[in-house]
Amino acid sequence: MRRSVPVLLWVPAALALALVVLPVIGLVARSDLGRLPELVTSPTALEALWLSVRTGAAATLLSLLFGGPLAVVLARGRLPGLRLLRAIVLLPLVLPPVVGGLALLYLLGRNGFGGQVLAVFGVRLPFTTAAVIIAQTFVAMPFLVIGLEGALRTAGERYEAVAATLGAAPWTVFRRVTVPLLLPSLGSSLVLAFARSLGEFGATITFAGNLEGTTQTLPLLVYVQSQSDVDAAVAVSLLLVVLAVVVIAVARPRSIEGRL
Amino acid sequence: MTLDLDITVRRDSFALSLELSVAAGEVVAVLGRNGAGKSTLLSALAGLLRPDSGRITLAGRVLTDASTGVHVPPHRRGIGLLAQDPLLFPHMTVAANVAFGPRSRGISRTDSAALVTRLLSDVDAAEFAARRPGQLSGGQAQRVAVARALASEPELLLLDEPFAALDVDAAPALRAMLRRVLRDSGRTALLVTHDPLDALVLADRVVVLSGGEIVEQGETRAVLSRPRTAFTARIAGLDLVSGVFGPSGLVVGDFVISGHVPAPIDEGTLAVAVFAPSAVAVHVSPPAGSPRNVFGAVVGGLEPHGDLIRLRVARSVDGPSWVEGLAADLTAAAVADLGLEPGVRVWLAVKAAEVALHPVAGGS
Incomplete structure (x- = not known):
């Protein structure tokens, strides 16, 4: 039997939903549908879209390669100070992205100590596409780490302990038990990280700048165009909305659907 | 003696201190209520926990020696574990579950397939080979878990309340099956349980644990029918x-x-x-x-x-x-x-x- 929801909750719930849905409707209402195809397929928009997808994918991959192992260490490691580490990993989630971008700039910029080390090898990061990817990884990786860590904790170590008593070495256990059991939640964590990368603005503009074709991703383009050509800004915004809906529909992350 | 153990584990409000030997091919039951130290004992044997002091040797190999710091990791101990929950890997078929141990030890695909077929029929689960664990009943899954534990050919098999999670109807058949399999394969096993019936059916010898210490031990029937402490009598019903x-x-x-x-x-x-x-x-x-x-x-x-x-x-x-x-x-x-x-x-x-x-x- 389904329990009924108290009527009192319906009003704020409806308002909350309106807050999410109405702005999108406003965007559609404001758009010039006649010029939409032309605006969305303009070379600048397409270039920004392609850059966004490429950098977003790269940032997601980096998040997986580094954030995945970090999640395993945080969930399974027995180190002193692990709780503190866990809190630090959440920092980019709480920090305003602009601050993150500034921090990256003063670490990896020309005058930062990381930047000076890189300069020895002839590498300059700020205002390059690589900087966009680093900024996106910075903000997106925590989503993947907490998603995977939560899944690892929920799954518990019992299967892994059994695998060890069956004679499997730690790497075999990781490969044949831990990873396969994580796959479902890995999907949703990857989608979240990718979506966050696509939407990244603050850290990107401070650390990577706003150079057309190199660092101007879709959100940056929307910002620039909103100052000059509002119709174009609205059109590109709609493009981002569609992209977000497609990501959710295709991947249907379970954490978003609340079926964890 | 195949297994020799003499360990002490201290926790905040609890201490386990015991000395125990299990001969090759012998099945020994450790009988005790919850909190008696049974799971601590199993964790120490499986290598999931380091005792504060003492030594564990199995078939002449030192697995744990607190004084020299020896601590063989779980996967190199040759100690299998059958727990109350079958814990079959949900992403593998039944056959792949049973093959997991042999394959991890580097046994060829052909040889392990033959072993899997034999073991699954030993536990009357041959017809489930291609199924996923999610499609099995609790009793069927536990049969497969028995086959999986035996497939890695452990020198010592730990049985942790193996029937506690089963329906009352499924437990007797599984108990009888396990008795047959243990006898036929001549396995050395340590059974941990709170149910004297498990001990009566499966074990040659019983050790009664209370408050982290052995209060009584001896031949199973003698101990259970002639308990010398009130504690054993209560636990024996x-x-x-x-x-x-x-x-x-x-x-x-x-x-x-x-x-x-x-x-x-x-x-x-x-x-x-x-x-x-x-x-x-x-x-x-x-x-x-x-x-x-x-x-x-x-x-x-x-x-x-x-x-x-x-x-x-x-x-x-x-x-x-x-x-x-x-x-x-x-x-x-x-x-x-x-x-x-x-x-x-x-x-x-x-x-x-x-x-x-x-x-x-x-x-x-």
Whole structure:
């Protein structure tokens, strides 16, 4: 039997939903549908879209390669100070992205100590596409780490302990038990990280700048165009909305659907 | 001896200290209630926990030695574990689950496939080979878990309450299957359980654990039918009263308990009276006809026990103190007819023919 929801909750719930849905409707209402195809397929928009997808994918991959192992260490490691580490990993989630971008700039910029080390090898990061990817990884990786860590904790170590008593070495256990059991939640964590990368603005503009074709991703383009050509800004915004809906529909992350 | 263990583990409010040996091919049961230290013992054996002091050797290999810091990791111990929950890997078929151990040890695909087929038919689970664990019942999954544990050919198999999570209907068949498989394969096994039936069916020898220490050990049937401590008697589901053996029976304070004496007992030595809870008659007024063994008490608690109700008594204000914790099995109808509920005064009567008197080892 389904329990009924108290009527009192319906009003704020409806308002909350309106807050999410109405702005999108406003965007559609404001758009010039006649010029939409032309605006969305303009070379600048397409270039920004392609850059966004490429950098977003790269940032997601980096998040997986580094954030995945970090999640395993945080969930399974027995180190002193692990709780503190866990809190630090959440920092980019709480920090305003602009601050993150500034921090990256003063670490990896020309005058930062990381930047000076890189300069020895002839590498300059700020205002390059690589900087966009680093900024996106910075903000997106925590989503993947907490998603995977939560899944690892929920799954518990019992299967892994059994695998060890069956004679499997730690790497075999990781490969044949831990990873396969994580796959479902890995999907949703990857989608979240990718979506966050696509939407990244603050850290990107401070650390990577706003150079057309190199660092101007879709959100940056929307910002620039909103100052000059509002119709174009609205059109590109709609493009981002569609992209977000497609990501959710295709991947249907379970954490978003609340079926964890 | 195949397994030799002498360890101490200390935790905040708990200490486990025990010495135990299991011979090759022997099945030993560790019997104890929750919190007795059973899971700590298993964790120490499986290598999931380091004891504070002591040594564990298996087939001549030192697995743990706290004094030299030796601690062989779980996957190199040759110790298999069958837990109460089958824990089959949900993303693999039944056959792949059973093949997991052999494949991890580098046995070829062909050889492990042959082993899987043989083991699955040993546990009557051959027809499930291609299924996923999610499609099996609890009993079927536990059969497969037995096959999987045997497939990695452990030198020692740990059985952790292997039937506790099963339906009452599924447990006896699985118990019988496990007995057959253990006997046929000549496995050395350590069974940890709170159910004396598991120990009776599977184990050659039983070790009774309480508060982190061994309180009694010996051949399974001897220990369970002639428990020497009240704790073992309770856990074995038997009533036990300690006293001194006298000319007309067991002297316990002002009482004399009559019973039969299966083996001669010297007068004046410590002895115990043992009887089954089903042999105890419960009365709400002193019984007429004065049967010899009658003890006054009050109802302490009632709990379901199979089809029956097990009544535990507490001492009454003017009655003997040693009745505390004795059990009597009654039908639900009898409990209702007599109006039994905690605090009600009762008299327990046991026929002398139902009481066995046993000497206590060492007489002390």
